[in-house]
Amino acid sequence: MGKFEITKRTNGDYQFNLKAGNGQVILTSQGYSSKAGCENGIDSVKTNSKIDERFERKTSTNGKPYFNLKSSNGQIIGTSEMYESTASRDNGIESVKNNAPSAEVVDLS
Template identity: 55%
Template sequence: MAGKFELKTAKSGQFHFNLLAGNGQIIMQSEMYESKASALNGIASIQKNAADDARYDRLVSKSEKPYFVLKAGNHQVIGQSQMYESEAGRDNGIESVKKNAPEATVDDQTA
């Protein structure tokens, strides 16, 4: 099964999305967007930038958990991963984004 983006509406009325792997596990989540169009632009930006390894920042949280963010060409963060138990897990997450994001469909759950 291929990956997909789930586009949702938050209780605040803002829009956000998750990138899911083929097994349904969340690989990456977005920030909140004021409009649905902006969220869809965020999805398009992830699809465009996912394959470029230089767009990923490999980071470590204050609790020393590895995670990553994906940045657009303007250096804005367009997606963030979960916290991982190991750097290897984080790196596998990046590879999963590279594999799933470019061809992922959008499951619009905002209606």
């Protein structure tokens, strides 16, 4: 089962990582100035991860595939790691879809 981990960056912002059951990070948020904003971001991931159209499949400038998860207003709420293949990226998307909706939230901040 997956989990969201809330941490604090060195600049004081909060962020979350969604980790799969094996502990691998599968989605990382932007920085939030408040913990409440970070928690709202987690709620948004839980909601939007159920909708395939919210996943934006991209390729970086160095040719590596990755994805963004967007909210209904088009704002990016999470970004994946860089993958070696589009198949690996697509597996990452499926992992977010499977883990996010029921993932527990662990506050490490």
